[in-house]
Amino acid sequence: MIVKFLLKLGGVLLVALVLGLGSAWWLINAGLGGALQNGAWVTDPNIGSEQAGPYSRAAVARAGLLALNKSETIYFTAFVDDAGQPLSTACTYKLVGQPLATRWWSITVYGADHYLIPNSANQFSQAMNTVTRDDQNGFTIFVSPDGSQENGIPTGFSGSSSDTHQGAAFSLTLRLYNPEEATYSNLGGIALPTLTLEGCQ
Amino acid sequence: MKSWPYLLVATLILAGIVHVGAILSWPTFVMSRLVGGLESQVGFSTALHAPRADASSRTVVRPSPDLIYTVCAFDVSERPLKISSPVPADTYFSLSMFGDNTDNFFVVNDSQLEKDSVSVVLMRPGSEVSELGGAPVVIAPSVRGVILFRTLIASEDRFEELDAIRKEATCEVM
Numbered sequence: 001m002i003v004k005f006l007l008k009l010g011g012v013l014l015v016a017l018v019l020g021l022g023s024a025w026w027l028i029n030a031g032l033g034g035a036l037q038n039g040a041w042v043t044d045p046n047i048g049s050e051q052a053g054p055y056s057r058a059a060v061a062r063a064g065l066l067a068l069n070k071s072e073t074i075y076f077t078a079f080v081d082d083a084g085q086p087l088s089t090a091c092t093y094k095l096v097g098q099p100l101a102t103r104w105w106s107i108t109v110y111g112a113d114h115y116l117i118p119n120s121a122n123q124f125s126q127a128m129n130t131v132t133r134d135d136q137n138g139f140t141i142f143v144s145p146d147g148s149q150e151n152g153i154p155t156g157f158s159g160s161s162s163d164t165h166q167g168a169a170f171s172l173t174l175r176l177y178n179p180e181e182a183t184y185s186n187l188g189g190i191a192l193p194t195l196t197l198e199g200c201q
Numbered sequence: 202m203k204s205w206p207y208l209l210v211a212t213l214i215l216a217g218i219v220h221v222g223a224i225l226s227w228p229t230f231v232m233s234r235l236v237g238g239l240e241s242q243v244g245f246s247t248a249l250h251a252p253r254a255d256a257s258s259r260t261v262v263r264p265s266p267d268l269i270y271t272v273c274a275f276d277v278s279e280r281p282l283k284i285s286s287p288v289p290a291d292t293y294f295s296l297s298m299f300g301d302n303t304d305n306f307f308v309v310n311d312s313q314l315e316k317d318s319v320s321v322v323l324m325r326p327g328s329e330v331s332e333l334g335g336a337p338v339v340i341a342p343s344v345r346g347v348i349l350f351r352t353l354i355a356s357e358d359r360f361e362e363l364d365a366i367r368k369e370a371t372c373e374v375m
Contacts, residue, residue: 020219048305
Protein backbone atom coordinates (compact mmCIF):
# COMPACT_ATOMS: atom_id res chain seq x y z
CA MET A 1 0.00 0.00 0.00
CA ILE A 2 2.75 2.45 1.01
CA VAL A 3 4.93 1.40 -1.93
CA LYS A 4 2.04 1.96 -4.32
CA PHE A 5 1.40 5.41 -2.84
CA LEU A 6 5.09 6.35 -3.08
CA LEU A 7 5.20 5.20 -6.69
CA LYS A 8 2.19 7.35 -7.54
CA LEU A 9 3.67 10.33 -5.70
CA GLY A 10 6.98 9.91 -7.51
CA GLY A 11 5.18 9.70 -10.83
CA VAL A 12 3.21 12.86 -10.11
CA LEU A 13 6.38 14.75 -9.14
CA LEU A 14 8.30 13.52 -12.16
CA VAL A 15 5.59 14.36 -14.68
CA ALA A 16 4.98 17.74 -13.03
CA LEU A 17 8.70 18.56 -13.22
CA VAL A 18 8.93 17.55 -16.87
CA LEU A 19 5.76 19.44 -17.80
CA GLY A 20 6.60 22.55 -15.77
CA LEU A 21 10.25 22.85 -16.79
CA GLY A 22 9.60 21.76 -20.37
CA SER A 23 6.83 24.28 -20.96
CA ALA A 24 8.92 27.04 -19.32
CA TRP A 25 11.97 26.23 -21.45
CA TRP A 26 9.85 26.06 -24.61
CA LEU A 27 8.35 29.50 -23.92
CA ILE A 28 11.75 30.98 -23.00
CA ASN A 29 13.15 29.66 -26.27
CA ALA A 30 10.19 31.03 -28.20
CA GLY A 31 12.49 34.03 -28.11
CA LEU A 32 12.37 37.77 -28.06
CA GLY A 33 9.33 39.23 -29.66
CA GLY A 34 6.17 37.46 -30.50
CA ALA A 35 4.39 40.32 -28.80
CA LEU A 36 4.53 42.44 -31.95
CA GLN A 37 5.13 41.48 -35.58
CA ASN A 38 6.13 43.64 -38.55
CA GLY A 39 6.66 41.56 -41.70
CA ALA A 40 9.23 38.87 -40.92
CA TRP A 41 10.40 40.84 -37.88
CA VAL A 42 9.20 40.43 -34.31
CA THR A 43 9.88 42.52 -31.23
CA ASP A 44 8.70 42.99 -27.69
CA PRO A 45 8.27 46.67 -26.81
CA ASN A 46 8.84 45.83 -23.16
CA ILE A 47 12.39 44.52 -23.67
CA GLY A 48 14.61 46.03 -20.99
CA SER A 49 11.72 47.97 -19.50
CA GLU A 50 10.71 47.93 -15.85
CA GLN A 51 7.19 47.22 -17.17
CA ALA A 52 8.40 43.95 -18.67
CA GLY A 53 6.44 40.89 -17.61
CA PRO A 54 8.04 37.67 -16.37
CA TYR A 55 7.95 36.04 -19.82
CA SER A 56 9.63 39.08 -21.43
CA ARG A 57 12.34 39.07 -18.77
CA ALA A 58 12.89 35.33 -19.22
CA ALA A 59 13.20 35.77 -23.01
CA VAL A 60 15.65 38.65 -22.53
CA ALA A 61 17.73 36.50 -20.18
CA ARG A 62 17.86 33.74 -22.80
CA ALA A 63 18.34 35.71 -26.02
CA GLY A 64 18.93 39.40 -25.29
CA LEU A 65 20.75 39.88 -22.02
CA LEU A 66 21.70 43.52 -21.30
CA ALA A 67 19.21 44.79 -23.90
CA LEU A 68 18.33 48.47 -23.65
CA ASN A 69 14.80 49.83 -23.32
CA LYS A 70 12.88 50.89 -26.41
CA SER A 71 13.47 54.65 -26.18
CA GLU A 72 17.20 53.93 -26.41
CA THR A 73 17.23 50.93 -28.75
CA ILE A 74 14.67 48.74 -30.50
CA TYR A 75 15.59 45.17 -31.28
CA PHE A 76 13.71 43.41 -34.10
CA THR A 77 14.48 39.73 -34.71
CA ALA A 78 13.69 37.58 -37.76
CA PHE A 79 13.67 33.79 -37.53
CA VAL A 80 11.74 33.37 -40.80
CA ASP A 81 11.63 35.07 -44.20
CA ASP A 82 8.70 37.06 -45.59
CA ALA A 83 7.06 33.81 -46.71
CA GLY A 84 7.20 32.46 -43.16
CA GLN A 85 9.88 29.86 -43.89
CA PRO A 86 12.62 29.35 -41.26
CA LEU A 87 15.95 30.95 -42.18
CA SER A 88 18.62 28.43 -43.23
CA THR A 89 22.38 28.95 -43.50
CA ALA A 90 22.31 27.03 -46.81
CA CYS A 91 20.15 29.69 -48.48
CA THR A 92 20.62 33.20 -49.85
CA TYR A 93 18.31 35.99 -48.69
CA LYS A 94 17.86 39.50 -50.03
CA LEU A 95 16.99 42.31 -47.63
CA VAL A 96 15.74 45.54 -49.17
CA GLY A 97 15.30 48.50 -46.90
CA GLN A 98 14.32 52.15 -47.00
CA PRO A 99 15.92 54.82 -44.79
CA LEU A 100 15.04 54.10 -41.17
CA ALA A 101 14.01 56.90 -38.80
CA THR A 102 16.72 56.27 -36.27
CA ARG A 103 20.17 57.60 -35.41
CA TRP A 104 21.96 54.36 -36.29
CA TRP A 105 20.95 50.86 -37.31
CA SER A 106 22.59 47.50 -37.88
CA ILE A 107 21.60 44.02 -39.06
CA THR A 108 23.50 41.11 -37.51
CA VAL A 109 23.40 37.37 -38.22
CA TYR A 110 23.30 34.93 -35.27
CA GLY A 111 23.39 31.16 -35.12
CA ALA A 112 20.74 29.07 -33.39
CA ASP A 113 22.85 29.30 -30.22
CA HIS A 114 22.43 33.13 -30.27
CA TYR A 115 26.15 33.75 -30.93
CA LEU A 116 27.94 35.11 -34.00
CA ILE A 117 28.53 32.50 -36.73
CA PRO A 118 32.18 31.74 -37.56
CA ASN A 119 33.12 32.69 -41.12
CA SER A 120 36.41 33.27 -42.90
CA ALA A 121 35.69 36.95 -43.58
CA ASN A 122 34.87 37.72 -39.91
CA GLN A 123 31.88 39.61 -41.26
CA PHE A 124 28.87 39.38 -38.99
CA SER A 125 26.76 42.42 -39.80
CA GLN A 126 26.01 45.38 -42.01
CA ALA A 127 25.16 48.77 -40.57
CA MET A 128 24.14 52.29 -41.48
CA ASN A 129 27.81 53.34 -41.47
CA THR A 130 29.08 50.39 -43.53
CA VAL A 131 26.41 49.61 -46.11
CA THR A 132 26.43 51.00 -49.65
CA ARG A 133 23.21 52.87 -50.32
CA ASP A 134 21.26 53.65 -53.49
CA ASP A 135 20.14 57.04 -54.86
CA GLN A 136 17.08 57.08 -52.58
CA ASN A 137 19.24 56.27 -49.56
CA GLY A 138 17.79 52.76 -49.46
CA PHE A 139 19.94 49.65 -49.20
CA THR A 140 20.10 46.02 -50.32
CA ILE A 141 21.84 43.43 -48.16
CA PHE A 142 22.48 39.80 -49.08
CA VAL A 143 22.75 37.12 -46.40
CA SER A 144 24.26 34.04 -48.01
CA PRO A 145 26.62 31.12 -47.32
CA ASP A 146 29.76 33.00 -48.45
CA GLY A 147 28.48 36.58 -48.17
CA SER A 148 30.36 37.50 -51.35
CA GLN A 149 27.76 39.88 -52.80
CA GLU A 150 27.87 43.63 -52.24
CA ASN A 151 26.70 44.40 -48.68
CA GLY A 152 26.94 40.68 -47.96
CA ILE A 153 26.86 38.86 -44.63
CA PRO A 154 28.07 35.24 -44.63
CA THR A 155 26.24 32.47 -42.80
CA GLY A 156 29.36 30.30 -42.97
CA PHE A 157 27.61 27.34 -44.66
CA SER A 158 30.08 25.42 -46.84
CA GLY A 159 28.19 22.22 -47.60
CA SER A 160 31.06 20.21 -46.08
CA SER A 161 30.50 17.08 -44.02
CA SER A 162 30.48 19.17 -40.84
CA ASP A 163 27.43 21.10 -42.09
CA THR A 164 24.00 19.56 -42.13
CA HIS A 165 22.75 19.03 -45.68
CA GLN A 166 19.88 21.49 -45.32
CA GLY A 167 21.92 24.07 -43.43
CA ALA A 168 21.30 25.21 -39.89
CA ALA A 169 18.76 27.60 -38.46
CA PHE A 170 19.86 31.18 -37.91
CA SER A 171 18.30 34.53 -37.11
CA LEU A 172 18.79 38.22 -37.81
CA THR A 173 18.68 41.11 -35.37
CA LEU A 174 17.86 44.61 -36.58
CA ARG A 175 19.01 47.19 -34.02
CA LEU A 176 17.62 50.71 -34.14
CA TYR A 177 19.66 52.97 -31.85
CA ASN A 178 18.08 56.21 -30.63
CA PRO A 179 14.96 55.71 -32.74
CA GLU A 180 12.80 58.72 -33.50
CA GLU A 181 9.49 58.83 -31.65
CA ALA A 182 7.66 58.09 -34.90
CA THR A 183 9.57 54.80 -34.95
CA TYR A 184 9.18 53.54 -31.40
CA SER A 185 5.57 54.65 -31.16
CA ASN A 186 4.61 52.70 -34.31
CA LEU A 187 6.66 49.51 -34.17
CA GLY A 188 4.08 47.48 -36.07
CA GLY A 189 3.65 50.02 -38.87
CA ILE A 190 7.09 51.34 -39.78
CA ALA A 191 8.68 50.17 -43.03
CA LEU A 192 11.30 47.54 -42.15
CA PRO A 193 13.57 45.72 -44.61
CA THR A 194 11.87 43.03 -46.67
CA LEU A 195 13.45 39.58 -46.39
CA THR A 196 13.05 37.32 -49.40
CA LEU A 197 14.53 33.94 -50.30
CA GLU A 198 16.73 34.00 -53.42
CA GLY A 199 17.68 30.32 -53.49
CA CYS A 200 19.39 27.49 -51.61
CA GLN A 201 22.50 25.38 -52.16
CA MET B 202 -12.74 5.04 -5.70
CA LYS B 203 -10.68 6.00 -8.73
CA SER B 204 -7.61 8.02 -7.84
CA TRP B 205 -6.42 9.06 -11.30
CA PRO B 206 -8.53 12.27 -11.52
CA TYR B 207 -6.93 13.48 -8.27
CA LEU B 208 -3.48 12.50 -9.50
CA LEU B 209 -4.06 14.37 -12.77
CA VAL B 210 -5.19 17.53 -10.98
CA ALA B 211 -2.27 17.32 -8.55
CA THR B 212 0.15 16.84 -11.44
CA LEU B 213 -1.20 19.86 -13.34
CA ILE B 214 -1.14 22.10 -10.26
CA LEU B 215 2.43 21.06 -9.44
CA ALA B 216 3.47 21.52 -13.08
CA GLY B 217 2.00 25.04 -13.02
CA ILE B 218 3.95 25.88 -9.85
CA VAL B 219 7.19 24.53 -11.36
CA HIS B 220 6.51 26.46 -14.60
CA VAL B 221 5.92 29.78 -12.84
CA GLY B 222 8.90 29.24 -10.55
CA ALA B 223 11.18 28.52 -13.50
CA ILE B 224 10.00 31.56 -15.47
CA LEU B 225 10.39 33.87 -12.46
CA SER B 226 13.79 32.57 -11.39
CA TRP B 227 15.44 32.26 -14.83
CA PRO B 228 16.30 36.00 -15.27
CA THR B 229 17.86 36.31 -11.80
CA PHE B 230 19.71 33.03 -12.30
CA VAL B 231 21.22 34.22 -15.60
CA MET B 232 22.12 37.65 -14.20
CA SER B 233 23.68 36.16 -11.07
CA ARG B 234 25.75 33.86 -13.29
CA LEU B 235 26.94 36.86 -15.32
CA VAL B 236 27.71 38.90 -12.19
CA GLY B 237 29.47 35.91 -10.63
CA GLY B 238 31.54 35.42 -13.77
CA LEU B 239 32.62 39.07 -13.76
CA GLU B 240 33.39 38.87 -10.04
CA SER B 241 35.65 35.89 -10.58
CA GLN B 242 37.39 37.55 -13.54
CA VAL B 243 38.01 41.07 -12.23
CA GLY B 244 35.96 41.46 -9.04
CA PHE B 245 33.16 43.90 -8.30
CA SER B 246 33.50 47.59 -9.22
CA THR B 247 36.25 46.97 -11.74
CA ALA B 248 35.91 47.76 -15.42
CA LEU B 249 36.38 44.87 -17.81
CA HIS B 250 37.13 46.01 -21.37
CA ALA B 251 35.77 43.21 -23.50
CA PRO B 252 37.51 42.52 -26.80
CA ARG B 253 35.54 43.32 -29.94
CA ALA B 254 32.84 40.67 -30.40
CA ASP B 255 33.47 37.87 -32.88
CA ALA B 256 32.45 34.25 -33.28
CA SER B 257 34.50 33.26 -30.23
CA SER B 258 32.58 35.65 -27.91
CA ARG B 259 30.53 33.52 -25.54
CA THR B 260 29.97 35.66 -22.43
CA VAL B 261 26.73 37.40 -23.41
CA VAL B 262 24.28 36.24 -26.09
CA ARG B 263 23.75 38.22 -29.31
CA PRO B 264 26.66 40.65 -28.97
CA SER B 265 26.98 43.43 -31.54
CA PRO B 266 30.23 43.30 -33.54
CA ASP B 267 29.76 47.00 -34.35
CA LEU B 268 30.12 48.12 -30.74
CA ILE B 269 32.85 47.81 -28.14
CA TYR B 270 31.75 47.06 -24.61
CA THR B 271 33.14 47.85 -21.19
CA VAL B 272 31.37 46.21 -18.26
CA CYS B 273 31.42 46.40 -14.44
CA ALA B 274 29.64 44.17 -11.96
CA PHE B 275 28.26 46.21 -9.07
CA ASP B 276 27.41 45.45 -5.47
CA VAL B 277 26.11 48.50 -3.63
CA SER B 278 25.00 46.68 -0.49
CA GLU B 279 27.66 48.47 1.59
CA ARG B 280 29.05 51.43 -0.36
CA PRO B 281 27.88 53.54 -3.32
CA LEU B 282 29.76 53.45 -6.57
CA LYS B 283 31.07 56.31 -8.68
CA ILE B 284 30.93 55.56 -12.41
CA SER B 285 32.86 57.75 -14.83
CA SER B 286 33.86 57.74 -18.46
CA PRO B 287 35.02 60.13 -21.14
CA VAL B 288 32.47 60.51 -23.94
CA PRO B 289 33.93 60.04 -27.43
CA ALA B 290 33.07 62.63 -30.09
CA ASP B 291 30.98 61.95 -33.19
CA THR B 292 29.81 58.46 -32.38
CA TYR B 293 27.17 56.73 -30.29
CA PHE B 294 28.13 56.15 -26.65
CA SER B 295 25.92 55.07 -23.78
CA LEU B 296 26.17 54.21 -20.11
CA SER B 297 23.50 51.75 -19.01
CA MET B 298 22.71 49.83 -15.84
CA PHE B 299 20.88 46.54 -15.33
CA GLY B 300 19.29 45.13 -12.19
CA ASP B 301 19.43 41.51 -11.08
CA ASN B 302 16.17 40.79 -12.96
CA THR B 303 17.59 42.01 -16.35
CA ASP B 304 15.73 45.37 -16.24
CA ASN B 305 17.57 48.28 -17.84
CA PHE B 306 16.92 50.75 -15.01
CA PHE B 307 19.17 53.56 -16.24
CA VAL B 308 20.62 54.68 -19.55
CA VAL B 309 22.15 57.90 -20.81
CA ASN B 310 23.77 58.44 -24.21
CA ASP B 311 26.21 60.95 -25.68
CA SER B 312 23.50 63.09 -27.31
CA GLN B 313 21.93 63.68 -23.86
CA LEU B 314 25.20 64.78 -22.25
CA GLU B 315 26.45 68.35 -22.35
CA LYS B 316 30.05 67.58 -21.41
CA ASP B 317 32.67 65.30 -22.95
CA SER B 318 32.53 63.06 -19.90
CA VAL B 319 29.90 61.40 -17.76
CA SER B 320 29.95 60.74 -14.02
CA VAL B 321 27.14 59.31 -11.88
CA VAL B 322 26.81 57.83 -8.40
CA LEU B 323 24.99 54.52 -8.01
CA MET B 324 23.58 53.61 -4.60
CA ARG B 325 20.93 51.49 -2.96
CA PRO B 326 17.82 53.15 -1.47
CA GLY B 327 18.58 54.77 1.89
CA SER B 328 22.31 54.73 1.35
CA GLU B 329 24.20 57.70 2.78
CA VAL B 330 27.22 59.30 1.18
CA SER B 331 28.90 62.50 2.31
CA GLU B 332 30.61 63.60 -0.90
CA LEU B 333 28.85 63.31 -4.24
CA GLY B 334 31.10 65.75 -6.10
CA GLY B 335 28.08 67.13 -7.95
CA ALA B 336 27.43 63.86 -9.77
CA PRO B 337 23.81 62.85 -10.31
CA VAL B 338 22.56 59.95 -8.20
CA VAL B 339 21.01 56.77 -9.55
CA ILE B 340 19.15 54.48 -7.15
CA ALA B 341 19.70 50.81 -7.88
CA PRO B 342 16.58 48.61 -7.64
CA SER B 343 18.79 45.68 -6.63
CA VAL B 344 22.07 45.62 -4.71
CA ARG B 345 23.81 43.67 -7.46
CA GLY B 346 23.78 44.09 -11.20
CA VAL B 347 25.76 45.17 -14.22
CA ILE B 348 26.97 48.49 -15.66
CA LEU B 349 27.62 48.57 -19.39
CA PHE B 350 29.37 51.17 -21.53
CA ARG B 351 28.68 50.89 -25.29
CA THR B 352 30.76 52.68 -27.93
CA LEU B 353 29.90 52.48 -31.62
CA ILE B 354 32.87 51.83 -33.89
CA ALA B 355 31.99 54.70 -36.19
CA SER B 356 34.61 53.63 -38.74
CA GLU B 357 37.41 51.07 -38.75
CA ASP B 358 40.08 53.76 -38.89
CA ARG B 359 38.79 55.18 -35.60
CA PHE B 360 38.92 51.86 -33.75
CA GLU B 361 42.23 52.48 -31.95
CA GLU B 362 41.14 55.95 -30.81
CA LEU B 363 37.72 54.79 -29.59
CA ASP B 364 39.18 51.69 -27.94
CA ALA B 365 41.63 53.85 -25.98
CA ILE B 366 38.89 56.25 -24.87
CA ARG B 367 36.51 53.54 -23.65
CA LYS B 368 39.32 51.99 -21.58
CA GLU B 369 39.33 55.12 -19.41
CA ALA B 370 35.92 54.17 -18.00
CA THR B 371 35.97 53.46 -14.26
CA CYS B 372 33.67 52.08 -11.55
CA GLU B 373 34.99 53.03 -8.09
CA VAL B 374 33.67 52.31 -4.61
CA MET B 375 33.12 55.59 -2.73
